[in-house]
Amino acid sequence: MKKSILKSFVFLTFISISIFSCKKDDPEPTPAAPTGGGTTAATGSFVWQEDGGASITADSAYWVTGSWGTGIRAYKSGMANYFEINWDTINNTSVGFKVMVPPYGFTFIKGSDTYTCATNQNLTITGNSSSTLSGNFTVPVSGGTLASISATFTNLPYRP
Numbered sequence: 001m002k003k004s005i006l007k008s009f010v011f012l013t014f015i016s017i018s019i020f021s022c023k024k025d026d027p028e029p030t031p032a033a034p035t036g037g038g039t040t041a042a043t044g045s046f047v048w049q050e051d052g053g054a055s056i057t058a059d060s061a062y063w064v065t066g067s068w069g070t071g072i073r074a075y076k077s078g079m080a081n082y083f084e085i086n087w088d089t090i091n092n093t094s095v096g097f098k099v100m101v102p103p104y105g106f107t108f109i110k111g112s113d114t115y116t117c118a119t120n121q122n123l124t125i126t127g128n129s130s131s132t133l134s135g136n137f138t139v140p141v142s143g144g145t146l147a148s149i150s151a152t153f154t155n156l157p158y159r160p
Contacts (some may be wrong), residue, residue, distance in 0.1 A: 001053065010099070016041070016110075017151070021133065023093060030140055039097055043155070043157070044061055044062070044133075044134075044149060044155040045057060045058070045073040045153065045154045045155070045156075045158035046058040046061035046083070046153045046156065047153075048093070048151035049149070049150045049151070050110075050146050051147055052148070055087065056081070057076070057081075058074040058076045058081075059076050060074070061073065061074035061075070061083075061156050061160070062158065063155060063156045063158055064158070067090060069086050069087055069088045069089055069090065070084070070086070070091060071084065072133070072156060073087050074151075078108065080111060080117060081109070083108050083151075084104075084106075084107045084153065085105070085107075085137075085138060086100065086104055086106075087099055087100055087101070087152065088101070088107065092127060093128045095126060095128060096124070096125060097122045097124055098122045099121070099122060100120065100121070100122070100139070101120050102116065102117055102118060102119065103116065105117060106121060106141075110144065110146070113143055113145070113146075114144075114148075115142065115143040115144055116141065116143055117139050117141060117142075118142060121140075122137065123135060123136075127155075131154065131157065131158045132156055133156045133158075134153060134154045135152075135153055136150070137150070137151055137153045
């Protein structure tokens with residue numbers, strides 16, 4: 001009986017030590033920030049005008065990048081006013097002109113209307129610092145009652 005208790009004690013001690021001495025896995029490392037960018041707590045602004053009218057400020061705006069290229073996303077009132085703007089090449093954030101190529105280069109959803117550009121359009125990056133982008137564009141659009149959209153974006157943060 002004493003041998004049985006002793007064996008049980010040794011076995012339980014071994015199991016306890018094994019469980020408590022196991023090192024927990026380190027959490028997955030955060031992916032490296034893209035060249036010229038990284039996550040940031042910066043709050044940027046995206047302001048646009050429809051046909052030269054009043055300025056409208058997005059509730060949320062940021063820039064993204066991936067194997068498909070680089071782009072901007074901006075929202076006002078959820079998806080009621082949504083911009084998806086894309087240009088070629090991952091991490092393409094250098095100052096200068098970027099070409100938005102149809103059919104996915106420029107999309108603006110306003111209510112039930114979806115606006116796009118039929119031809120290549122330029123977007124200008126005017127600043128890139130501390131993982132933020134600034135710039136502007138003016139594009140002719142089709143898909144509803146609007147003819148053009150102009151926008152200025154300032155210090156848009158990177159969002160992975």
